[in-house]
């Protein structure tokens with residue numbers, strides 16, 4: 488006790504009640520100066536001869552140089568995946584399962600290293616990459632390893648067969664976790680993959696290439712091509728792919744769908760969202776406040792299913808907003824590697840500009856902005872937790888995906904009105920309901936056009952539970968038995 492007090496006094500200014508920082512060591516991860524592409528089980532230099540630098544969004548410090556894959560590189564990766572498909576898909580399913588189990592175990596063993604890498608490259612708080620991203624990524628491999636030799640039972644009488652080469656494009660908000668969502672079911676079903684991570688967060692995918700080597704994944708079964716949007720576009724245009732799985736913006740999702748029109752390629756799209764978190768007057772209010780905070784400030788709000796619209800019953804509006812503001816003032820914004828940090832860095836300058844522009848629009852359109860006092864670091868990209876009250880349904884901040892730590896508060900009087908407002912969006916990915924009545928949760932869930940509906944909780948994920956959207960949030964499901972279907976054809 489004495490020692491702790493002494494060390495805090497050493498670090499903190501006199502009279503401060505702040506937490507002393509508790510930094511996760513970064514020595515556990517060492518990045519190479521340069522990463523080539525992972526094709527056919529080896530790191531290869533890009534034919535494009537072009538490279539880019541990936542930086543840490545919390546410090547703007549360069550972390551490594553990464554290959555920018557061009558059309559020839561992508562063709563090479565697809566070729567390697569095609570070549571690996573016949574042998575891999577004819578492996579005994581139980582043997583394929585062993586490879587997936589090995590990947591899962593190695594992810595667990597290297598969890599700290601990968602979590603630090605994720606926080607450095609992406610800006611998310613270490614307590615999230617450590618306690619959410621990594622455990623869930625491993626859990627996905629464990630879960631789908633279990634299905635690999637049971638596909639006939641998952642789809643009785645339908646003779647499931649792998650599709651071939653899966654082209655997979657993932658975003659920057661959950662780089663390794665999205666990789667796991669994509670690669671685990673694809674391999675379990677006997678497919679091979681070419682995966683493109685986002686330009687701003689390629690490093691954990693490149694470390695995953697090393698995990699594949701350790702787990703003795705046969706060469707060509709997993710290929711990783713880094714680059715910007717043009718690399719993704721080459722991948723989608725490639726001959727020789729049988730399936731495209733995309734997570735990202737609705738705009739790019741639509742472009743991919745147009746590109747694939749008329750081609751015999753199956754497609755799943757996991758796109759944006761504008762989820763309603765609906766709070767009834769009979770709920771456990773303090774618990775709801777925690778759920779609201781988790782719903783929108785988790786991962787800086789860079790979450791497709793974020794509870795970015797708070798629909799609160801009019802009778803408790805003032806009380807709830809008061810409690811929410813008080814809770815927001817305790818959020819610690821700062822160094823992603825500090826174990827006390829609640830809100831990390833914004834992933835890129837481009838994303839910060841997008842958030843800033845939409846927040847300005849919110850103010851211009853007449854909503855009332857609140858941000859708790861907090862000191863943002865000088866270097867890097869940051870945005871304070873923000874809540875808007877007096878929001879109208881027509882405001883841009885109530886309609887568009889902000890993908891940042893910004894909450895828009897609207898009110899309702901009756902359950903019917905809550906449903907009407909919650910569904911009044913082009914998206915349909917997720918929703919939350921807070922009430923003490925289970926029957927009301929079921930009544931609401933029946934009427935909400937959202938792929939996932941949480942009751943008295945928010946942002947809970949499980950590999951056994953399917954995830955996906957309606958309307959412009961995309962189609963197809965990832966996770967669970969449904970997630971297998973996207974990687975199979977049936978004879």
Ligand code: NDP
Nearest residue numbers: 657658685686714715716719720735736739758759791890
């Ligand atoms: P994008 O949709 O551009 O990025 C997602 C992935 O697609 C990245 O790997 C990206 O590569 C790649 N990509 C970009 N253009 C193409 C293309 N023409 N063909 C194939 N692949 C492509 O999202 P942004 O990063 O531009 O973010 C913009 C907005 O999208 C955010 O503000 C947010 O609202 C939303 N978004 C939603 C996500 C979700 O999970 N639903 C995730 C990310 C963003 P690269 O990174 O190299 O550009």
